[in-house]
Amino acid sequence: MQYLIIGTGPAGVVAAETLRKQHKDAAITLFGNEPEPPYSRMAIPYFLEDQISETGTYLRDPESYFSSNYIEVIPQQVEAIDAAAHTVTAQDGRSHSYDKLLIANGSSPFTPPIPGRDHPRVSSCWTLQDARNIVKLATPGSRVVLIGAGFIGCIVLESLVKRGVELTVVETGDRMVPRMLDEKAGGLLKDWCEQKGVQVKTSCSVESIEDSADAARVTLSDGSQLDAQLVITATGVRANLQLAQAADLKTDQGILVNQFLQTSDPDIYAAGDVAQALDLSTGDYQVQAIQPTATDHGRIAALNMSGQETEHHGSMNMNILDTLGLISCSFGLWMGVDGGDSVERYNADEFRYINLQFEEDRLVGASCSGMTQHVGVLRGLIETGIKLGEWKDRLMQDPHCLMEAWMARTQEI
DSSP states (O other), X not given: OEEXXXXXXXXHHHHHXXXXXXXXXXXXXXXXXXXXXXXXXXXXXXXXXXXXXGGGGBSSOTTTHHHHTTEEEEOSOEXXXXXXXXXXXXXXXXXXXXXXXXXXXXXXXXXXOOTTTTOXXXXXXXXXXXXXXXXXXXOTTOEEEEEOOSXXXXXXXXXHXXXXXXXXXXXXXXXXXXXXOOHHHHHHHHHHHHHTTOEEEOSOOEEEEEEETTEEEEEETTSOEEEESEEEEOOXXXXXXXHHHHTTOXXXXXEEOOXXXXXXXXXXXXXXXXXXXXXXXXXXXXXXXXXXXXXXXXXXXXXXXXXXXXXXXXXXXXEEEEETTEEEEEEESTTOOTTOEEEXXXXXXXXXXXXXXXXXXXXXXXXXXXXXXXXXXXXXXXXXXXXXXXXXXHHHHOTTOHHHHHHHHHHHO
8 A cells, every 4th residue: 555645744744653553564655845854833932942952843753763664754845636646746746656645734824915024024933944034033132023913923922032032912803812712811811911021912903014224114003113123924824725626626714524534535635734624512624723633633534544444523622822821721612602601700810711601501612811720621521522410500600610510420420
């Protein structure tokens, strides 16, 4: 068997490992579109903070791991897929045959059409090369503008503060991390960051970026202007669909897959940020650009590629964010459901907040800030869909008694 995997992120690497465990003699090839060994984007902030070297971002030891497991890694972009011929064409023009193919080529940063976004002092923070550029320009005392206060933006924010820069964050939404936190939690995060010396402008956008001596002049929608040695864009990502669309695979926001992570072509599978797969909470097929989902997809797709039928029962959308010491998290349907009940506790002075969302007597979503002791329990209650019975009423009275509810209900089952 010849297995080809497009993408060397967590989904692709886990898929290759799973395939090797299933088939000792199969040929397995990974294609990556960067010159780097397979690495984790989630490790880039630690590199920015000088906690690790570049090698610390690598998913596996490139000197021995892949060769010892007979997994070929080709640092070339795949230019085309010929589904009828069961081949892919690499950047060097060579054709490679496959029996089963996995597309796990992830997503790319999306930058709004801001005039001047191609200025040499403007960078995303998505690749190791981006990180190298940031390290050169984000020196202590330098002025930095960060466009976007979403999940990725807030991770970059912490790294920049630790580098000692003078930071301004610009977010078009009315709060920080609007796709993860509600108004109260997002507001707490803004207040927290401002207390740490970060200027945060919400409900504000960048109108243009121009050259200004040894800086970039950033004009904002509120009429103000900022001169910065570095402008970083962190305004979201979009799935890399070009290959799939050119191969006539069915796509929407991502590559459409079934419960076995199989695309509209039975010999082609998709996993990770590029796959539009089952969401555990909603029952719909959605793109989840988070690493736990990517690794889950990679394993399940590989099992099915190898002939071991394994159904994907859905991944739960969850985010846990540490921003300058304040932990924020959201799980499942944190924004609630129609006709559902909810309860919250809010203490702005102590930066503590918890919000629970119910559908009948099941916990279906939650968000919290400044609280870490029950993160695992929150995930467990939502992921398992346990009927809470009388414990729902107790949680409505005191949402902090999550552990008691978990222990009581799991012991009864």
